[in-house]
Amino acid sequence: MPGDDLKDGRIVIVGASLAGLRGAEALREEGFTGSLTVVGDEPYPPYDRPPLSKQVLLGQAPADTTGLPMRRDPDADWRLGVRATGVDPLGKRVVLDDGESLPFDRLLITTGTRARPWPNPEEAALDGVFTLRTRDDAGGLAKRLAAGPERVLVIGGGFTGSEIASACRERGLEVTVAERGPAPLVGALGGTLSKLAAVMQRNHGVDLRCGVTVTALRGDGNGRFTGADLSDGGRIDADVCVVALGAVRNVEWLAESGLAAGPRGIACDAGCRAFNMYGIVTDDVFVAGDVSRFPHPLFGYQMLSLEHWGNAVAQAEVAAHNMVSPGPLRRPHLTLPTFWSTQFGLNIKSVGVPTFSDHVVIAQGSLEARRLAMVYGYQGRVTAAVTVDMAKSLDYYRHLIEAAAPFPPPPGAADRAIAADIAIPSDVPDPKGLSHGPTVALTGYLPDRRLTVVQPTG
Amino acid sequence: MRTVVDLTRCQGYAQCVFLAPAVFQLHGEEGLLYATAVPDDQVERVRQAAAACPVQAILLGEEVSAGAR
Numbered sequence: 001m002p003g004d005d006l007k008d009g010r011i012v013i014v015g016a017s018l019a020g021l022r023g024a025e026a027l028r029e030e031g032f033t034g035s036l037t038v039v040g041d042e043p044y045p046p047y048d049r050p051p052l053s054k055q056v057l058l059g060q061a062p063a064d065t066t067g068l069p070m071r072r073d074p075d076a077d078w079r080l081g082v083r084a085t086g087v088d089p090l091g092k093r094v095v096l097d098d099g100e101s102l103p104f105d106r107l108l109i110t111t112g113t114r115a116r117p118w119p120n121p122e123e124a125a126l127d128g129v130f131t132l133r134t135r136d137d138a139g140g141l142a143k144r145l146a147a148g149p150e151r152v153l154v155i156g157g158g159f160t161g162s163e164i165a166s167a168c169r170e171r172g173l174e175v176t177v178a179e180r181g182p183a184p185l186v187g188a189l190g191g192t193l194s195k196l197a198a199v200m201q202r203n204h205g206v207d208l209r210c211g212v213t214v215t216a217l218r219g220d221g222n223g224r225f226t227g228a229d230l231s232d233g234g235r236i237d238a239d240v241c242v243v244a245l246g247a248v249r250n251v252e253w254l255a256e257s258g259l260a261a262g263p264r265g266i267a268c269d270a271g272c273r274a275f276n277m278y279g280i281v282t283d284d285v286f287v288a289g290d291v292s293r294f295p296h297p298l299f300g301y302q303m304l305s306l307e308h309w310g311n312a313v314a315q316a317e318v319a320a321h322n323m324v325s326p327g328p329l330r331r332p333h334l335t336l337p338t339f340w341s342t343q344f345g346l347n348i349k350s351v352g353v354p355t356f357s358d359h360v361v362i363a364q365g366s367l368e369a370r371r372l373a374m375v376y377g378y379q380g381r382v383t384a385a386v387t388v389d390m391a392k393s394l395d396y397y398r399h400l401i402e403a404a405a406p407f408p409p410p411p412g413a414a415d416r417a418i419a420a421d422i423a424i425p426s427d428v429p430d431p432k433g434l435s436h437g438p439t440v441a442l443t444g445y446l447p448d449r450r451l452t453v454v455q456p457t458g
Numbered sequence: 459m460r461t462v463v464d465l466t467r468c469q470g471y472a473q474c475v476f477l478a479p480a481v482f483q484l485h486g487e488e489g490l491l492y493a494t495a496v497p498d499d500q501v502e503r504v505r506q507a508a509a510a511c512p513v514q515a516i517l518l519g520e521e522v523s524a525g526a527r
Contacts, residue, residue, distance in 0.1 A: 045522035048462050051494055065495035069460040069519030078522060310466035338466045342489035389487045391469045
């Protein structure tokens, strides 16, 4: 059968992540019988990150217990604790930091993101200053929270920062959230739901400071964090600080690779094949998960950059299928962006791209009830929906987005809200003014939209 | 054994909470928190929960073993 040779050979996966593991499993599921090597810079087998800001910080699960269960054993050679430092595209080898290099016939890149560090390295090194991305980060922070600090300062009111603040309050800890934008989550959900997020934080006793920037972190002279200065002249005394300023794509190791890798990720086509720097698609390098950016027809063929669990799984499965399938049998990755967050007792779920919007309606429920479905539209078309404690409704709106249904959406729910016809501006701010970004970003060009800002570090 | 719930799929039917309350708990009205490490005496209950989940969001399995090469 044509393409049978694709089921054999050498495949290397760089990134022992959720996407890396699911990609490895899917390759075997698709009939790949060749050699499979997975490289990961952390010394741990693939683990799940969402519990790190929830169960782990709440003290309900130790940080070393979030290892991901396998769907099947991918029979791979796991090279853990080893960092890939480059790719030789002509020699078809991945170069490792231990001096070895791994030859490949096809390569899958799933290196994801890391936490954006506090910009001042000396202040970032103070004892008590954390970021939250890895299992080690979460273990260290959970230990510090269990010791009962006087106050925790969270810098950044995005999803991670808000979940950390929620966990702190649940543990009875005093917490201050400092956010440069007008409200938490505004960069991801727009103005209306950000107001609900702010109310929830304050009702749960969070000292929420919006419209301020943290200008300096202070130490006690012995290298211990003691507090921070704010742009409004204020000062916060705290003994733990969590920097939650979003994510940085792990692409630096590809600088010499000739691939289209940049601060927004590695550009790939709808079939997960990486572009090279000339915009020519490769046929042996594939990308999946947070490190990729890929075109989506529902959003004007702009390139989507997602930091979502579900996308890592779905895209890795498509990449694996396409790595072992000849051209005509390849599939596009067309899954709609979907994410969830649990904070302050509310379950927030989203489908589509909320920032790709000009207006919203509350289609079911209400802000006062803390239970609602909000639908986002762009130029008269449904582009996203967010539910708060109404997850069962989300699928309905997903179908509307997939069908490019008119906005405001037609009556569909028996419990249709009175406000369902009243479109109000979605009020998505310029991300330059925020401490947090959306976890879904369009990185193409639309004259009236500017939805991401790139902040190179280091 | 380890468990992971695909919370993108989860719609809060909470069948798992009834079948294996020591592992799955609701946090608020429909947010789900779960023990990532499943104790041996809960494995059968988690299997039942995985089978009963209306949206098939629960995966139970072994993690990649640390010494794998």
